[in-house]
Amino acid sequence: MRLGTRPSALAMAQARTVAGEWERRCEGLRVEIVPITTSGDRHQGIGDLLALGGKGAFVKEIDRALIDGEIDAALHCAKDLPGDVPRPEGVALGACLEREDAGDIAVFRDGDVARTLADLPAGARVGTSAVRRCAQLMQRYPQLRFEPVRGNVDTRLAKLDKGDYAAIVLARVGLLRLGVERVHERLDILPAVGAGVLVLECRAGDRAVAEQAERLDHAPTRSRLAAERALLAVLRGSCDTPIAGHARLRGELELRAAVFSRDGARVLTASRTAPAAEAERLGAAVGGELLDRGAGELIHQA
Numbered sequence: 230m231r232l233g234t235r236p237s238a239l240a241m242a243q244a245r246t247v248a249g250e251w252e253r254r255c256e257g258l259r260v261e262i263v264p265i266t267t268s269g270d271r272h273q274g275i276g277d278l279l280a281l282g283g284k285g286a287f288v289k290e291i292d293r294a295l296i297d298g299e300i301d302a303a304l305h306c307a308k309d310l311p312g313d314v315p316r317p318e319g320v321a322l323g324a325c326l327e328r329e330d331a332g333d334i335a336v337f338r339d340g341d342v343a344r345t346l347a348d349l350p351a352g353a354r355v356g357t358s359a360v361r362r363c364a365q366l367m368q369r370y371p372q373l374r375f376e377p378v379r380g381n382v383d384t385r386l387a388k389l390d391k392g393d394y395a396a397i398v399l400a401r402v403g404l405l406r407l408g409v410e411r412v413h414e415r416l417d418i419l420p421a422v423g424a425g426v427l428v429l430e431c432r433a434g435d436r437a438v439a440e441q442a443e444r445l446d447h448a449p450t451r452s453r454l455a456a457e458r459a460l461l462a463v464l465r466g467s468c469d470t471p472i473a474g475h476a477r478l479r480g481e482l483e484l485r486a487a488v489f490s491r492d493g494a495r496v497l498t499a500s501r502t503a504p505a506a507e508a509e510r511l512g513a514a515v516g517g518e519l520l521d522r523g524a525g526e527l528i529h530q531a
């Protein structure tokens with residue numbers, strides 16, 4: 230089984246874990262990891278991603294390799310799958326792996342006295358790329374300067390240690406998967422759609438791989454992700470839209486979502502519940518409600 234993924238340290242660590250788990254669950258299976266450089270990996274400068282046409286930049290080359298038969302399966306962070314365009318026709322969802330932590334954290338320099346964002350002096354620079362994070366944090370910490378920081382998780386940590394920033398905001402799961410222990414604060418902000426979920430994709434119509442992929446599937450995560458991605462599709466969210474969405478499953482599926490202005494001064498929130506079997510409809514309903522209340526204008530302005 231040739232499993233394609235990005236060559237970043239995080240993607241490779243994720244792929245090694247998933248490959249091991251897959252081999253354990255499928256007798257006789259051997260998984261070979263195939264690193265595939267995407268345009269997103271080649272262009273790590275600020276603004277480059279937008280020029281490349283959004284988040285699809287991290288998946289396009291891998292989609293192509295899958296469709297062309299160079300790999301049999303692909304591993305992606307659900308968060309990196311574009312929300313405004315459907316997945317290509319030749320690509321099918323094989324498995325949603327069980328969700329880990331969906332939360333965001335602020336990471337501080339080792340040895341620094343600051344251990345929370347509230348500890349930082351006024352004017353301190355905090356590196357965070359996602360507009361969703363900036364919008365929510367600027368309102369709570371108006372004394373701090375939130376500035377874009379791009380690059381892989383390891384690159385961002387290096388920029389923190391070099392002194393470019395007093396703190397950086399990252400996905401908690403990134404550090405967990407890399408096995409990196411750092412001084413950090415958990416942030417109580419609404420997560421990104423798909424945060425902390427890995428998806429395994431296969432070629433549409435490839436029964437053999439689909440059957441093996443099923444062994445890795447976690448049905449509750451699949452429902453939660455379906456609701457979140459339906460929300461994103463209705464809102465036509467891409468990499469640079471300040472949208473948050475997080476579904477929980479406690480008997481029923483509950484989806485909470487928010488759309489922000491770039492500075493976070495304006496916020497629209499919505500939340501609804503539905504049976505897990507109606508995940509897509511739930512996502513569409515929450516998205517529809519936000520659009521009715523003016524989310525389209527907020528997203529357009531952002």
Ligand SMILES: NCc1[nH]cc(CCC(=O)O)c1CC(=O)O
Binds near residue numbers: 399402424426
């Ligand atoms: N923006 C890139 C990205 N895409 C997915 C993750 C984290 C892993 C995940 O959520 O599965 C990250 C790093 C981050 O946001 O700090």
